Amino acid sequence: MIQRVSLGGLSLALLAGLSWAVASLPAAPTGLTAESLGKLPESGVTNPVTAVLLNYRGYDTLLEVGVLLLAIVGVWSLGRGEWPESDLGDRPLLMSLLRVLLPVLVLAAGYLLWIGAFAPGGAFQGGALLGGALVLMVLGGLARRVLQRDRLVRFGLALGVLVFAAVCAATTVMTGGLLQYPAGSGGTWILVVESAALVSIGLTLGLLYLGGRPRDDR
Amino acid sequence: MPDADHRIYLLAGAALFAIGFYSLLAQAHLLRRIMSLNVMGGGVFLVFIALAARTPGVIPDPVPQAMVLTGIVVSVCATGLALALADRVQAATGSVELEDDEEAGDRPVPRPDPSADRKDTHSA
Amino acid sequence: MTAAWAIASLILLPLAASALAFAFPRRGRWLALATALTTGVAVVHLTRHVITAGVQVHRAGGWGAPLGIDLRADGLGVLMLLVTSLIGLAVSLYAQSYFTAHEPDRPRETGGSGRESDPSAGEKSRSRLASAAANRPGREAEALHRERYFWPLFLFLWTALNALFLSSDVFNLYVTLELVGFAAVVLVALAGTRAAVTAAMRYLFVSFSASLFYLLGVALVYGQSATMDLPSLAATSRPGPTLFVALALMTVGLIAKAALFPLHFWLPPAHANAPAPVSALLSALVVKGSFYILLRLWFEAFPALLTPAVAQLFGLLGAAAILWGSLNALFQTRLKLLIAYSTVAQLGYLFLLFPLAAAREGGFAAWSGGLIFLGAHACAKTAMFLTAGNILHAAGHDRIEDLDGMTHVLPVSVFALGLSGMSLIGLPPSSGFAGKWLLLGAAIAQGQWWWVAVILVGSLLAAAYVVRLLAHAFTRVGEPGMPNPIPPVMEGTALALALLAVAMGFASHWLAELVRVGAPVAGAMLGGGATP
Numbered sequence: 023m024i025q026r027v028s029l030g031g032l033s034l035a036l037l038a039g040l041s042w043a044v045a046s047l048p049a050a051p052t053g054l055t056a057e058s059l060g061k062l063p064e065s066g067v068t069n070p071v072t073a074v075l076l077n078y079r080g081y082d083t084l085l086e087v088g089v090l091l092l093a094i095v096g097v098w099s100l101g102r103g104e105w106p107e108s109d110l111g112d113r114p115l116l117m118s119l120l121r122v123l124l125p126v127l128v129l130a131a132g133y134l135l136w137i138g139a140f141a142p143g144g145a146f147q148g149g150a151l152l153g154g155a156l157v158l159m160v161l162g163g164l165a166r167r168v169l170q171r172d173r174l175v176r177f178g179l180a181l182g183v184l185v186f187a188a189v190c191a192a193t194t195v196m197t198g199g200l201l202q203y204p205a206g207s208g209g210t211w212i213l214v215v216e217s218a219a220l221v222s223i224g225l226t227l228g229l230l231y232l233g234g235r236p237r238d239d240r
Numbered sequence: 241m242p243d244a245d246h247r248i249y250l251l252a253g254a255a256l257f258a259i260g261f262y263s264l265l266a267q268a269h270l271l272r273r274i275m276s277l278n279v280m281g282g283g284v285f286l287v288f289i290a291l292a293a294r295t296p297g298v299i300p301d302p303v304p305q306a307m308v309l310t311g312i313v314v315s316v317c318a319t320g321l322a323l324a325l326a327d328r329v330q331a332a333t334g335s336v337e338l339e340d341d342e343e344a345g346d347r348p349v350p351r352p353d354p355s356a357d358r359k360d361t362h363s364a
Numbered sequence: 365m366t367a368a369w370a371i372a373s374l375i376l377l378p379l380a381a382s383a384l385a386f387a388f389p390r391r392g393r394w395l396a397l398a399t400a401l402t403t404g405v406a407v408v409h410l411t412r413h414v415i416t417a418g419v420q421v422h423r424a425g426g427w428g429a430p431l432g433i434d435l436r437a438d439g440l441g442v443l444m445l446l447v448t449s450l451i452g453l454a455v456s457l458y459a460q461s462y463f464t465a466h467e468p469d470r471p472r473e474t475g476g477s478g479r480e481s482d483p484s485a486g487e488k489s490r491s492r493l494a495s496a497a498a499n500r501p502g503r504e505a506e507a508l509h510r511e512r513y514f515w516p517l518f519l520f521l522w523t524a525l526n527a528l529f530l531s532s533d534v535f536n537l538y539v540t541l542e543l544v545g546f547a548a549v550v551l552v553a554l555a556g557t558r559a560a561v562t563a564a565m566r567y568l569f570v571s572f573s574a575s576l577f578y579l580l581g582v583a584l585v586y587g588q589s590a591t592m593d594l595p596s597l598a599a600t601s602r603p604g605p606t607l608f609v610a611l612a613l614m615t616v617g618l619i620a621k622a623a624l625f626p627l628h629f630w631l632p633p634a635h636a637n638a639p640a641p642v643s644a645l646l647s648a649l650v651v652k653g654s655f656y657i658l659l660r661l662w663f664e665a666f667p668a669l670l671t672p673a674v675a676q677l678f679g680l681l682g683a684a685a686i687l688w689g690s691l692n693a694l695f696q697t698r699l700k701l702l703i704a705y706s707t708v709a710q711l712g713y714l715f716l717l718f719p720l721a722a723a724r725e726g727g728f729a730a731w732s733g734g735l736i737f738l739g740a741h742a743c744a745k746t747a748m749f750l751t752a753g754n755i756l757h758a759a760g761h762d763r764i765e766d767l768d769g770m771t772h773v774l775p776v777s778v779f780a781l782g783l784s785g786m787s788l789i790g791l792p793p794s795s796g797f798a799g800k801w802l803l804l805g806a807a808i809a810q811g812q813w814w815w816v817a818v819i820l821v822g823s824l825l826a827a828a829y830v831v832r833l834l835a836h837a838f839t840r841v842g843e844p845g846m847p848n849p850i851p852p853v854m855e856g857t858a859l860a861l862a863l864l865a866v867a868m869g870f871a872s873h874w875l876a877e878l879v880r881v882g883a884p885v886a887g888a889m890l891g892g893g894a895t896p
Contacts, residue, residue, distance in 0.1 A: 033261055
């Protein structure tokens with residue numbers, strides 16, 4: 023009981039401190055909107071968030087794609103995943119839903135990837151849709167054979183990191199700066215990176231759902 | 241937009257963080273603790289978004305938005321890892337709660353022959 | 365190699381190697397060694413640049429702060445990178461043999477099948493040996509599995525550490541912190557034992573919640589200053605409630621990750637139950653990463669907030685860590701737990717750097733002393749953990765009481781243990797001594813006598829637990845049966861690091877000059893500060 027009270031007190035103190043900090047924030051914040059919008063024409067995309075994510079602060083995104091790969095490697099190292107029991111023959115409703123939903127999801131993922139340069143969207147958003155599609159496939163028992171092709175899956179998971187790292191190296195060669203895209207070609211490079219990342223992110227999220235290795239390592 | 245609107249969101253984010261923190265420490269069940277982490281994360285992201293919305297102009301500040309995107313991805317990874325690890329903990333210990341701290345001295349490894357003439361040691 | 369290429373290689377090479385090690389699991393050993401050598405070359409080049417041309421800045425994406433992310437290499441960063449390269453190389457070599465050479469890193473419940481001291485246990489041990497032989501294929505597969513996952517995880521950790529030490533952006537530091545934390549957690553769980561998995565779960569809770577504290581602090585910093593770049597923050601931030609709370613949040617998170625008293629509780633079980641090379645990485649590098657960020661925040665970004673009261677508070681927590689850690693280490697029965705508590709204690713010394721380096725004059729001596737101590741501890745602690753791994757492999761257990769006469773069987777390992785203990789205690793000419801000497805000198809010069817007492821008491825306690833450990837190893841009574849031979853590379857790397865920990869003491873002047881580049885303390889400019 024005393025422990026709960028003191029924990030509650032601690033949390034209230036935390037809240038009080040945070041409220042004080044929040045109340046003291048400057049009244050007229052500028053943020054980095056002006057700078058981001060100002061440099062937008064040079065970035066190769068017209069969506070400011072994508073510009074920040076893959077150009078201005080693209081280095082953060084490189085590490086973030088690394089975190090995704092690390093997570094799936096970690097989950098795989100912990101043990102085998104559990105395949106849900108499923109016999110689609112008994113569940114015609116699920117099967118017909120999947121028949122419609124899966125292609126739509128894949129298409130939407132590709133659309134989000136493309137539209138990310140101009141409007142809200144991008145590799146992560148598309149990857150989330152792909153991941154969802156993969157989860158549905160796992161639940162419907164459709165993904166088992168594909169996901170047990172060890173070499174292919176590993177390569178697909180690593181693709182995002184490898185392509186992104188290769189692009190970083192290439193830009194360093196071309197312009198002398200890490201992730202400094204040569205003038206005018208930013209949009210193309212971003213698309214290349216995002217496409218590879220889309221595949222990896224979708225696979226990673228779907229396999230994270232599985233919660234372990236799809237099969238025993240040879 | 242007046243500042244007052246955004247202060248609500250900033251405070252809401254702070255409140256979520258505090259609630260998640262309390263729950264992390266007060267709950268024992270592994271799954272609930274993982275959820276507390278997510279609540280804390282949600283609070284932090286809300287603060288970021290509110291900061292983005294405070295800026296004047298038509299387009300909200302894109303930098304905090306990108307940071308939230310990164311934060312969400314990291315949070316998903318952490319949750320995935322935590323869940324897999326919690327599963328392992330349950331498989332190994334049979335319990336969905338973390339055992340009490342064994343750090344102080346640890347349970348002594350059983351001796352090959354407890355009755356032999358060994359010095360009596362105590363675990364700190 | 366230009367500085368830009370050196371910086372880029374330090375991050376891209378281990379990252380690519382880890383992805384490749386996951387895609388091609390059988391190439392892990394080779395990839396790790398290749399990474400160790402190539403990044404070693406890059407670090408040496410970067411050091412050369414920093415020494416000759418000063419602080420190196422690389423604007424990722426070409427944008428420059430505050431919109432883009434800057435990567436900086438100064439004396440402090442390069443020192444951390446050098447230490448990381450060194451420990452990384454040692455662990456890469458050690459782990460080539462570690463996983464497959466022997467059985468999993470768990471103390472056997474009944475103390476090893478080689479003991480014949482008790483005749484009545486002979487029957488039991490014979491049948492145990494038989495069942496052990498039958499289980500051998502399963503255990504070998506398990507060991508191989510562990511090794512196959514170790515390499516990509518280890519390389520991820522390396523990437524994250526390099527990225528952390530090169531970063532100059534508080535949000536980027538958050539991402540690298542998370543990367544480091546997750547890699548460390550999974551590496552701890554790799555041991556597979558019940559204790560390891562539990563310790564890893566606890567570590568993950570602490571690590572992730574601490575990161576969230578840090579991230580909330582970053583949010584407040586951005587809300588206040590609209591930048592996340594460390595030098596820009598130093599230039600433009602005005603002390604006030606928001607920054608104070610933000611810094612407090614970040615500090616709490618970082619202190620938990622650095623296992624400073626009283627938030628150290630997760631460290632002993634995690635470091636003790638992890639596989640030996642992982643324990644080395646954790647104690648030597650991972651906890652230092654958070655400490656490094658604390659240094660950057662308090663000395664570079666927000667020096668105005670580093671009041672004497674705050675500095676003394678850090679010192680107080682450090683002193684408590686030294687005393688608590690050393691006392692606990694003294695009473696441990698298991699070797700790896702002793703070493704883990706020793707880490708808690710030694711980290712306390714690092715926090716003494718705050719009150720001593722924040723002073724108005726003579727701060728640089730403490731700054732260089734603390735950092736030399738950091739490097740010394742990294743080498744010595746790695747050597748100790750690797751040695752513990754050797755002993756665990758050879759003897760099947762790590763109970764200190766039952767290590768009698770170890771020196772007859774594993775002379776190289778015990779010698780390494782002795783040398784690293786020498787550095788931990790702070791005996792001349794080791795680098796541990798050099799670090800402590802500089803700290804003592806700074807404390808005396810500034811009239812902060814209480815830290816002198818703390819350092820001396822801490823050294824005495826360290827001597828106590830090291831001597832207790834060695835006393836068992838050097839007794840002539842009894843000879844433990846050692847059924848398992850140890851590959852020479854395992855003993856060799858441990859010994860090499862221990863020798864380095866001692867020999868580095870001779871290079872302490874050069875190290876001090878290295879960290880002088882860009883040091884954010886009073887007296888860093890030539891002509892100020894005391895050097896021995």
